[in-house]
Amino acid sequence: MAKNVGILAADIYFPPTCIQQEALEAHDGASKGKYTIGLGQDCMAFCSEVEDVISMSLTVVTSLLEKYGIDPKQIGRLEVGSETVIDKSKSIKTFLMTIFEKHGNTDIEGVDSTNACYGGTAALFNCVNWVESSSWDGRYGLVVCTDSAVYAEGPARPTGGAAAIALLIGPDAPIAFESKIRGSHMAHVYDFYKPDLASEYPVVDGKLSQTCYLKALDSCYKELCKKYEKLEGKQFSLADAEYFVFHSPYNKLVQKSFARLVFNDSVRNASSIDEAATEKLAPFASLPGDESYQSRDLEKVSQQVAKPLYDAKVQPTTLVPKQVGNMYTASLYAAFVSLLHNKHSSLDGKRVILFSYGSGSTATMFSLRLNAGQHPFSLGNIAAVLNVGEKLKSRHEFPPEKFVEVMKIMEHRYGGKDFVTNQDISLLLPGTYYLTEVDSKYRRFYAKKEGGSTAAVTSNENGVVANGH
Amino acid sequence: MAKNVGILAADIYFPPTCIQQEALEAHDGASKGKYTIGLGQDCMAFCSEVEDVISMSLTVVTSLLEKYGIDPKQIGRLEVGSETVIDKSKSIKTFLMTIFEKHGNTDIEGVDSTNACYGGTAALFNCVNWVESSSWDGRYGLVVCTDSAVYAEGPARPTGGAAAIALLIGPDAPIAFESKIRGSHMAHVYDFYKPDLASEYPVVDGKLSQTCYLKALDSCYKELCKKYEKLEGKQFSLADAEYFVFHSPYNKLVQKSFARLVFNDSVRNASSIDEAATEKLAPFASLPGDESYQSRDLEKVSQQVAKPLYDAKVQPTTLVPKQVGNMYTASLYAAFVSLLHNKHSSLDGKRVILFSYGSGSTATMFSLRLNAGQHPFSLGNIAAVLNVGEKLKSRHEFPPEKFVEVMKIMEHRYGGKDFVTNQDISLLLPGTYYLTEVDSKYRRFYAKKEGGSTAAVTSNENGVVANGH
Numbered sequence: 037m038a039k040n041v042g043i044l045a046a047d048i049y050f051p052p053t054c055i056q057q058e059a060l061e062a063h064d065g066a067s068k069g070k071y072t073i074g075l076g077q078d079c080m081a082f083c084s085e086v087e088d089v090i091s092m093s094l095t096v097v098t099s100l101l102e103k104y105g106i107d108p109k110q111i112g113r114l115e116v117g118s119e120t121v122i123d124k125s126k127s128i129k130t131f132l133m134t135i136f137e138k139h140g141n142t143d144i145e146g147v148d149s150t151n152a153c154y155g156g157t158a159a160l161f162n163c164v165n166w167v168e169s170s171s172w173d174g175r176y177g178l179v180v181c182t183d184s185a186v187y188a189e190g191p192a193r194p195t196g197g198a199a200a201i202a203l204l205i206g207p208d209a210p211i212a213f214e215s216k217i218r219g220s221h222m223a224h225v226y227d228f229y230k231p232d233l234a235s236e237y238p239v240v241d242g243k244l245s246q247t248c249y250l251k252a253l254d255s256c257y258k259e260l261c262k263k264y265e266k267l268e269g270k271q272f273s274l275a276d277a278e279y280f281v282f283h284s285p286y287n288k289l290v291q292k293s294f295a296r297l298v299f300n301d302s303v304r305n306a307s308s309i310d311e312a313a314t315e316k317l318a319p320f321a322s323l324p325g326d327e328s329y330q331s332r333d334l335e336k337v338s339q340q341v342a343k344p345l346y347d348a349k350v351q352p353t354t355l356v357p358k359q360v361g362n363m364y365t366a367s368l369y370a371a372f373v374s375l376l377h378n379k380h381s382s383l384d385g386k387r388v389i390l391f392s393y394g395s396g397s398t399a400t401m402f403s404l405r406l407n408a409g410q411h412p413f414s415l416g417n418i419a420a421v422l423n424v425g426e427k428l429k430s431r432h433e434f435p436p437e438k439f440v441e442v443m444k445i446m447e448h449r450y451g452g453k454d455f456v457t458n459q460d461i462s463l464l465l466p467g468t469y470y471l472t473e474v475d476s477k478y479r480r481f482y483a484k485k486e487g488g489s490t491a492a493v494t495s496n497e498n499g500v501v502a503n504g505h
Numbered sequence: 506m507a508k509n510v511g512i513l514a515a516d517i518y519f520p521p522t523c524i525q526q527e528a529l530e531a532h533d534g535a536s537k538g539k540y541t542i543g544l545g546q547d548c549m550a551f552c553s554e555v556e557d558v559i560s561m562s563l564t565v566v567t568s569l570l571e572k573y574g575i576d577p578k579q580i581g582r583l584e585v586g587s588e589t590v591i592d593k594s595k596s597i598k599t600f601l602m603t604i605f606e607k608h609g610n611t612d613i614e615g616v617d618s619t620n621a622c623y624g625g626t627a628a629l630f631n632c633v634n635w636v637e638s639s640s641w642d643g644r645y646g647l648v649v650c651t652d653s654a655v656y657a658e659g660p661a662r663p664t665g666g667a668a669a670i671a672l673l674i675g676p677d678a679p680i681a682f683e684s685k686i687r688g689s690h691m692a693h694v695y696d697f698y699k700p701d702l703a704s705e706y707p708v709v710d711g712k713l714s715q716t717c718y719l720k721a722l723d724s725c726y727k728e729l730c731k732k733y734e735k736l737e738g739k740q741f742s743l744a745d746a747e748y749f750v751f752h753s754p755y756n757k758l759v760q761k762s763f764a765r766l767v768f769n770d771s772v773r774n775a776s777s778i779d780e781a782a783t784e785k786l787a788p789f790a791s792l793p794g795d796e797s798y799q800s801r802d803l804e805k806v807s808q809q810v811a812k813p814l815y816d817a818k819v820q821p822t823t824l825v826p827k828q829v830g831n832m833y834t835a836s837l838y839a840a841f842v843s844l845l846h847n848k849h850s851s852l853d854g855k856r857v858i859l860f861s862y863g864s865g866s867t868a869t870m871f872s873l874r875l876n877a878g879q880h881p882f883s884l885g886n887i888a889a890v891l892n893v894g895e896k897l898k899s900r901h902e903f904p905p906e907k908f909v910e911v912m913k914i915m916e917h918r919y920g921g922k923d924f925v926t927n928q929d930i931s932l933l934l935p936g937t938y939y940l941t942e943v944d945s946k947y948r949r950f951y952a953k954k955e956g957g958s959t960a961a962v963t964s965n966e967n968g969v970v971a972n973g974h
Contacts, residue, residue, distance in 0.1 A: 121593040124699035126865035127620035147620035151596035169634035171684035215640035230593035231947035234703035396595035478700035
């Protein structure tokens, strides 16, 4: 069996169009700090009318292959995680095949995985399992997480975001899975769902969703600890991993989640928690589960107690989610990307624990073991390719009025046909794919902004491919 | 690594409500034989207003666990393939978790896989890979294919159908994967897709879809032959497998497909084709690929030549697809189920080749090796549990007018909320789940018809679960 299977390389793309949460706060007439402190968010990316989940994934896959020098023929599996449905039958993966078909490679397994924000994690697990299975043919796997999170006007709107992430999968990876250290929690709940098929917006029960997230977190952590103890013969605690990475709908929930793990460790008498902290949390230990999720006092005290550990083990993972917003399937991996960006030179030998949550609900906590790796698959090179600092800096901030205008256009066009976009690509970087047209049969046409390091695909050429001939 | 991983057990469910194609032909004013000979279909199942893809999968999973005596705690992975979207975010898998949650098992990986009719195959591959991977925890996997295929009034309507199939996955299986003998063809095409999100009906280019299917078939067969020859050091031919099973939108396409493989073998001078046949097909060998897909003469001659081989190697796989119709993700496995039903006592040691196609498009041809197995996981017991003959016989035929009426109700209700169903369960067998209500928040409630071998779930009890609390 292939050894140390995991993530060899990564790239991230988010739209250059964004809005400051502070400006949105003022525009919405919300109290000052409601979005920036209450949600813990700084900025939010969104797709303009020329971008969508398909264009973003075309952009990020092309970029990854180019920047790591991967021949498209070397890809043997490609799968996508997304909850942004543009077509209920045709997968996003099939759109990405245009990249590979022109190199004569159509023998690529994998489709789309779907359950809210968890689809990317499902795709990642599937791809890792493929490399470890007897059906592996020695080529690379490629996982794409792509989503555009938009909400109806109202309190949930600031929790949007948009991004696509591509992960190259194979053996001897600098970011290897410890697959035996893993716990899942799956249940039937209606916390966030998309039953109104004609609308892009979800139906959300915010309070229930937060409780479901924290319950799933508890359950996954318990399961992971159980498996670790069985495997290693000793208790797991927060001290056994260097960093903790969370699915991040908004940063405040990440703060609450890590505090919840600290509370868990204190109840378990785990070694990560000192006496002073244990004493502060002791009064809450006897709270019944359901009450403990609602207790403001526990929330406050546990966050206080957790603060130093949060700053060390979580804060380095929060940059991109705070700056780009909720990226649904890409959110967890954007948090992980933040860690690579901030700490790539000191991650050799370190364990990182990730928590993936998708409403509905599906959740897994799992473990990665990192090593410095070898060029081009080294943590240093991955951080260089990700180029997070530059990408964040080069964005264009929209005023709220303009953002609302774009949301209205997108709302109107969702599920529509027979239109051409304004094709305003002035803000897109060279190499970015964009939507040009949706024809009378709902067929979508994309083009690539010229000037990147590869030849541009003209809208005409691409049109032919998109036409299915 | 776990050995001989594959299908340990299977069960199938299709609605008791169906319509004879001959009656539909007459009602539609189509020429006699258009549906029965032109499409090659006998009968078509459809969901009445109390059934849907969720209720069908609840029914088939519960039935499989019961009939093979599987403790719900023994399931470690559960995944669903479907293209019938009821919710764009919440997976069908999460609805199935109600079965496992009440047994305290929430640690079950897997979500939904989506790309047209291929989603079930993707789920199956993922589940087999999981058992072979380092993340396998020794428990069973469970794959569910569930779809309701409905079309707008017009020529495509007789190509509908509905069913759910559950497959239990594990090592030492009577139906084991030969994972190295496999070829895929994935491409970006608009042959059949569902871009009109508010409608249950697809957009279909029937002619293009058939060509795409046959092109993918050629490409997969070529790839499979290449891999076989590399592995075995000799040419593969149709003689090297006992049976060929096809994704079956309608039987006529299966006839054409097998004839196409015979044509391929004749062009390749493969051992399966005798001299007389080679001579008849020789004039077509030089046709350029695209023309060969359109040639009526080739179609006719190749089907003639293929007839004896078709009767031996394909006909035993056609019963359920001809009687139930297109079941999308379940279609290929319903064809395989037909083979188990017809030939279970003579399959020991035999190789069976399956071809899975999903529009958009994604396709794989793959190989299974069968052995008699041991109770309860024996081919004989699987055939007994499937009980295909009885299930087909006990159905209720609707007159066309009544069928059209049901289609109208379903059309109106698709994506809707705030309604109760008529709860007419007179035609359902005991143990069948059914939809009782969709509330004002789009939450769906199911109940189980009493009288089966397990205690009934009252709508109240189930309602509480479905409410997410």
